[in-house]
Amino acid sequence: MANLNQNFLNLKESYLFIEISKRIKEFMNNNPDVSLIRMGIGDVTQPLAPAVVEAGYKAFAEMGVKATFRGYEDSGRGYEFLREAVAGYYKSFGVQVPVDEVYIGDGAKSDCGNIGDIFSADNIVLVTDPVYPVYVDANVMSGKKVLFTDFVGSSLPEKVDIIHLCSPNNPTGAAYTYEQLKKWVDYALSNKAVIIYDAAYEAFITEPDKPRSIFSVEGARSCAIEICSFSKTAGFTGTRCGYTIIPKDLMLYTTDNTEMPLYKLWERRQGSKFNGVSYPVQRAAEAVFTPQGIQQTQETISYYRGNAAIMMKTLSELKITFTGGINSPYVWFKCPNNMDSWEFFDYMLKEINVVGTPGAGFGENGAGWFRLTAFNTKENTIEAMERLTKLLS
Amino acid sequence: MANLNQNFLNLKESYLFIEISKRIKEFMNNNPDVSLIRMGIGDVTQPLAPAVVEAGYKAFAEMGVKATFRGYEDSGRGYEFLREAVAGYYKSFGVQVPVDEVYIGDGAKSDCGNIGDIFSADNIVLVTDPVYPVYVDANVMSGKKVLFTDFVGSSLPEKVDIIHLCSPNNPTGAAYTYEQLKKWVDYALSNKAVIIYDAAYEAFITEPDKPRSIFSVEGARSCAIEICSFSKTAGFTGTRCGYTIIPKDLMLYTTDNTEMPLYKLWERRQGSKFNGVSYPVQRAAEAVFTPQGIQQTQETISYYRGNAAIMMKTLSELKITFTGGINSPYVWFKCPNNMDSWEFFDYMLKEINVVGTPGAGFGENGAGWFRLTAFNTKENTIEAMERLTKLLS
Numbered sequence: 001m002a003n004l005n006q007n008f009l010n011l012k013e014s015y016l017f018i019e020i021s022k023r024i025k026e027f028m029n030n031n032p033d034v035s036l037i038r039m040g041i042g043d044v045t046q047p048l049a050p051a052v053v054e055a056g057y058k059a060f061a062e063m064g065v066k067a068t069f070r071g072y073e074d075s076g077r078g079y080e081f082l083r084e085a086v087a088g089y090y091k092s093f094g095v096q097v098p099v100d101e102v103y104i105g106d107g108a109k110s111d112c113g114n115i116g117d118i119f120s121a122d123n124i125v126l127v128t129d130p131v132y133p134v135y136v137d138a139n140v141m142s143g144k145k146v147l148f149t150d151f152v153g154s155s156l157p158e159k160v161d162i163i164h165l166c167s168p169n170n171p172t173g174a175a176y177t178y179e180q181l182k183k184w185v186d187y188a189l190s191n192k193a194v195i196i197y198d199a200a201y202e203a204f205i206t207e208p209d210k211p212r213s214i215f216s217v218e219g220a221r222s223c224a225i226e227i228c229s230f231s232k233t234a235g236f237t238g239t240r241c242g243y244t245i246i247p248k249d250l251m252l253y254t255t256d257n258t259e260m261p262l263y264k265l266w267e268r269r270q271g272s273k274f275n276g277v278s279y280p281v282q283r284a285a286e287a288v289f290t291p292q293g294i295q296q297t298q299e300t301i302s303y304y305r306g307n308a309a310i311m312m313k314t315l316s317e318l319k320i321t322f323t324g325g326i327n328s329p330y331v332w333f334k335c336p337n338n339m340d341s342w343e344f345f346d347y348m349l350k351e352i353n354v355v356g357t358p359g360a361g362f363g364e365n366g367a368g369w370f371r372l373t374a375f376n377t378k379e380n381t382i383e384a385m386e387r388l389t390k391l392l393s
Numbered sequence: 394m395a396n397l398n399q400n401f402l403n404l405k406e407s408y409l410f411i412e413i414s415k416r417i418k419e420f421m422n423n424n425p426d427v428s429l430i431r432m433g434i435g436d437v438t439q440p441l442a443p444a445v446v447e448a449g450y451k452a453f454a455e456m457g458v459k460a461t462f463r464g465y466e467d468s469g470r471g472y473e474f475l476r477e478a479v480a481g482y483y484k485s486f487g488v489q490v491p492v493d494e495v496y497i498g499d500g501a502k503s504d505c506g507n508i509g510d511i512f513s514a515d516n517i518v519l520v521t522d523p524v525y526p527v528y529v530d531a532n533v534m535s536g537k538k539v540l541f542t543d544f545v546g547s548s549l550p551e552k553v554d555i556i557h558l559c560s561p562n563n564p565t566g567a568a569y570t571y572e573q574l575k576k577w578v579d580y581a582l583s584n585k586a587v588i589i590y591d592a593a594y595e596a597f598i599t600e601p602d603k604p605r606s607i608f609s610v611e612g613a614r615s616c617a618i619e620i621c622s623f624s625k626t627a628g629f630t631g632t633r634c635g636y637t638i639i640p641k642d643l644m645l646y647t648t649d650n651t652e653m654p655l656y657k658l659w660e661r662r663q664g665s666k667f668n669g670v671s672y673p674v675q676r677a678a679e680a681v682f683t684p685q686g687i688q689q690t691q692e693t694i695s696y697y698r699g700n701a702a703i704m705m706k707t708l709s710e711l712k713i714t715f716t717g718g719i720n721s722p723y724v725w726f727k728c729p730n731n732m733d734s735w736e737f738f739d740y741m742l743k744e745i746n747v748v749g750t751p752g753a754g755f756g757e758n759g760a761g762w763f764r765l766t767a768f769n770t771k772e773n774t775i776e777a778m779e780r781l782t783k784l785l786s
Contacts, residue, residue: 001585002554003513004645004658011661043464053457056673057450063632064446070631071436106499106668113666117534120396137665141510161395192394238463239456240671252397265397268404272530273506275499278633278674280449 007143016133016361017041020345027349037384039372040355042170042330044235046303048284049296052234055287059280073276077267078104078243082282085289086243095213097245103266104277104285107242108200108229112164113138114273115196115225115244118265119252123161128153130171130362130369132198135164150365152180153187160191165214166198168205171362171371172332173324175210181217188223192253194262195224200242203233203301205327213245221247225262232329234288234297241277241285304329307374307381314385318392329374332359336392344370352387400536409526409754410434413738420742430777432765433748435563435723437628439696441677442689445627448680452673466669470660471497471636475675478682479636488606490638496659497670497678500635501593501622505557506531507666508589508618508637511658512645516554521546523564523755523762525591528557543758545573546580553584558607559591561598564755564764565725566717568603574610581616585646587655588617593635596626596694598720606638614640618655625722627681627690634670634678697722700767700774707778711785722767725752729785737763745780 020040028036048056062068073079083102090097105111112134121143127135129148139146139162147157151174165184168175176184188195197214205212214220226245230236246266251259287293308325315322315333322333335344341358348354359369374381413433421429441449455461466472476495483490498504505527514536520528522541532539532555540550544567558577561568569577581588590607598605607613619638623629639659644652680686701718708715708726715726728737734751741747752762767774 002587002645003516004647004653005511005513006648008511008658008661009647041465045459045462045464047459047462048453048456050457053453056453056456060441060446060449060453060673060677063441063449064443066438066440069438069440069628071438071628072434072630106671109668110666118398118401120398123396134665137661141662141665194395235462235464237465238669238672240668252395254397254402255399260397265401268401269534272527272534273503275502275633276631278499278671279631280453280673281671284453 005141007141010140011137016357019361020355020357023346023349024355034353036353036355037376037380038355039376039381039384040357042373042375043237044232044304044375045377046235046300048235048239049288049293049300051287051290051292051296052284056280056284059283063279070279073279076270076274076276078102078277079279079282082286085286089289090213090215093212095215097215098248101245101247101263103244103246103270104282105242105244105274106240106277107231108198108227109134111227111242111244112196112198114269115227115266116142116144116162117269117273118262119144119162119194120255124157124159125162125164126157126160127164128166128169129364130359130366131164132166132170133362135166135196148363153184156187160193163188163193163195164198165195166200167210168201168324168328168330170198170201171330171357171359171366173326173328173330174332175205175207175327177209178211178217181211181214182219185214185217185219185223189219193223194250194252195220197224197226199226199228201232201328202228203297204305204329206305207327210327215245215247221249223250225250230285230288233301234285234293235300236285239281239284241281303378304374307376307378310378310381310385311372311374314389318389325374331372331374333370333372335368335370338368340368341366341370348388352384352391354384354387398534400534403533404530409750413748413750416739416742417748427746429746429748430769430773431748432769432774432777433750435766435768436630437625437697437768438770439628439693441628441632442681442686442693444680444683444685444689445677449673449677452676456672463672466672469663469667469669471495471670472672472675475679478679482682483606483608486605488608490608491641494638494640494656496637496639496663497675498635498637498667499633499670500624501591501620502527504620504635504637505589505591507662508620508659509535509537509555510662510666511655512537512555512587513648517550517552518555518557519550519553520557521559521562522757523752523759524557525559525563526755528559528589541756546577549580553586556581556586556588557591558588559593561594561603561717561721561723563591563594564723564750564752564759566721566723567725568598568600568720570602571604571610574604574607575612578607578610578612578616582612586616587643587645588613590617590619592619592621594625594721595621596690597698597722599698600720603720608638608640614642616643618643623678623681626694627678627686628693629678632674632677634674696771697767700769700771703771703774703778704765704767707782711782718767724765724767726763726765728761728763731761733761734759734763741781745777745784747777747780
């Protein structure tokens with residue numbers, strides 16, 4: 001009899017986004033004519049850069065000609081041209097990443113979830129609350145115990161094996177300083193734990209004391225892998241490409257304490273459960289890191305940063321406590337008038353027709369908080385903030 | 394201390410393809426001027442169809458314009474347009490598949506490997522030997538016990554929970570008749586087991602008594618999922634797209650015998666460990682099933698079939714026992730002169746500079762057999778068969 005993986009029974013229903021959709025739908029059914037402004041989901045809205053589109057074209061054209069057609073990618077780790085481009089990108093902000101430590105994948109979420117396959121189900125996982133739900137769910141699915149702390153690790157368990165960090169953080173928008181991150185690295189090293197560092201929002205960092213990569217921190221190469229994505233850097237949420245950096249000297253341990261390089265286990269996992277990223281997509285991603293591509297994607301990021309600035313200005317004027325916005329497309333704020341997250345969600349939806357994300361959906365520490373994204377248009381962002389000001393003044 | 398998943402220690406080294414590369418490299422170093430003909434790896438060589446390339450272009454263009462830009466795909470299950478195209482394709486050979494039972498993924502290998510995540514590690518897996526190594530390795534990684542039988546299931550264990558079938562088969566090229574497949578379905582039903590049916594080579598079937606889908610068999614909807622791919626149908630080995638059909642009424646069981654729909658577990662798995670297929674790739678895949686796309690990809694398949702016919706003719710003339718070729722791009726034959734698989738591999742490499750795949754690499758039952766693929770050019774296929782004839786005459 002085919003049995004299911006019973007760990008799935010321990011997953012919480014993905015309550016958050018189902019509940020949000022349900023409430024929006026209900027509201028829109030009763031109020032079909034309102035102009036809703038969606039600042040909930042963390043999806044981009046601006047088109048791909050022209051250099052990226054052109055590279056995609058060109059690659060599809062190559063696939064239509066026998067002499068330039070490409071079949072299976074031999075290694076499954078990503079084409080050398082893209083791995084080199086990623087290494088070059090890291091170099092541009094002062095981090096040395098060897099080309100053969102770069103693994104191309106189809107997005108940060110996939111790698112964040114799938115990396116768990118190579119760890120023992122007995123390992124203890126630590127995540128910071130509020131948290132991107134994938135870190136919890138993917139580990140629960142494989143039967144791992146998940147513990148919680150806050151963003152800076154104010155209280156830490158004595159024993160831990162796997163640590164998920166995200167900076168700039170989803171959902172809070174906060175970014176670690178070098179010192180905060182060094183504390184995490186030291187903690188991981190003393191536990192022989194592995195940090196799975198999600199840097200999906202690194203392109204939004206503006207403050208020079210906030211590292212864009214965990215590998216700027218001393219010791220990180222012995223305890224961390226870094227997962228990043230073209231989704232927020234270059235609008236690839238629908239185009240799908242990401243990359244993971246695995247230092248060659250990073251080890252996992254057998255139960256009798258024998259070392260084994262983590263990258264070998266990952267390659268073995270991918271060899272049986274993944275088959276590489278589409279060639280045209282890899283060429284499009286390569287174009288992100290050309291001088292033209294960098295200039296064009298930076299314009300888009302500046303556009304979103306402008307939206308974040310508009311939100312920060314409004315929240316400051318309204319004297320609402322918030323984090324994020326400076327190094328992140330997310331603004332995370334305390335719900336006004338001591339409302340709880342869902343109360344405030346309904347209030348915004350009904351009174352000003354603006355949709356955000358209730359912080360309570362990201363964990364216990366998110367209760368009473370709220371997330372808005374900078375990924376809408378400038379016009380809508382201005383309009384939403386005007387409505388919010390009117391509502392709360 | 395971060396421990397590795399100890400099940401990985403039970404994996405066999407991926408001996409086969411490493412060893413093949415090593416032997417070729419050694420030989421080429423000593424004989425740099427020979428013209429090697431590679432008929433080993435199951436990768437295609439003909440370019441994408443013009444209709445497919447054009448659809449890829451057009452989709453990249455859409456991604457560069459704000460009004461038509463696409464971000465995250467809401468469901469992660471694939472766009473409706475592609476799921477409808479797949480359902481329409483099944484309809485074209487007489488199989489009814491509801492659109493909402495189609496899940497778009499990045500290839501058959503990924504889905505074949507990842508589907509194991511939703512089953513209990515205590516489940517017993519049955520595979521047919523010789524076997525595509527992924528079925529074994531992905532299950533060993535998650536700690537499942539793997540048993541072996543032959544293609545038609547001559548001897549079957551009393552208790553089984555998961556059954557991997559592949560028809561037309563990799564590596565043997567044999568395809569099940571309706572009756573043979575019905576026997577498997579009945580066996581699965583009587584065990585409440587799930588068949589994971591790999592139909593990646595279905596487009597090569599020519600004989601009308603060989604089902605192109607397990608869902609042509611009565612009862613299959615209660616015990617089977619089907620995994621297929623655009624890789625061999627339309628040359629997508631480097632473009633990456635596939636699909637999995639999961640009947641809504643197919644159930645898995647908890648340890649206390651409660652039913653739970655398999656599709657819900659798969660959606661939950663994908664929700665945390667996958668994020669959908671690139672939009673331009675899904676549009677390119679949709680074009681495969683347009684009248685133009687069908688005509689163009691059929692031309693390519695005919696071309697490969699022609700190569701298979703050339704190989705079959707030669708093997709017949711040489712009075713070598715073989716299977717495949719009729720409904721498959723693979724020809725699988727008994728090594729002449731009682732040579733073992735590796736002996737014959739070396740013999741072909743050294744004497745006539747043709748590379749194939751030693752059957753022994755696919756399992757015990759493959760010992761003494763050899764696989765050649767029809768995916769090379771017609772010219773090379775003719776040349777290789779002339780060399781083989783000369784060698785063995």
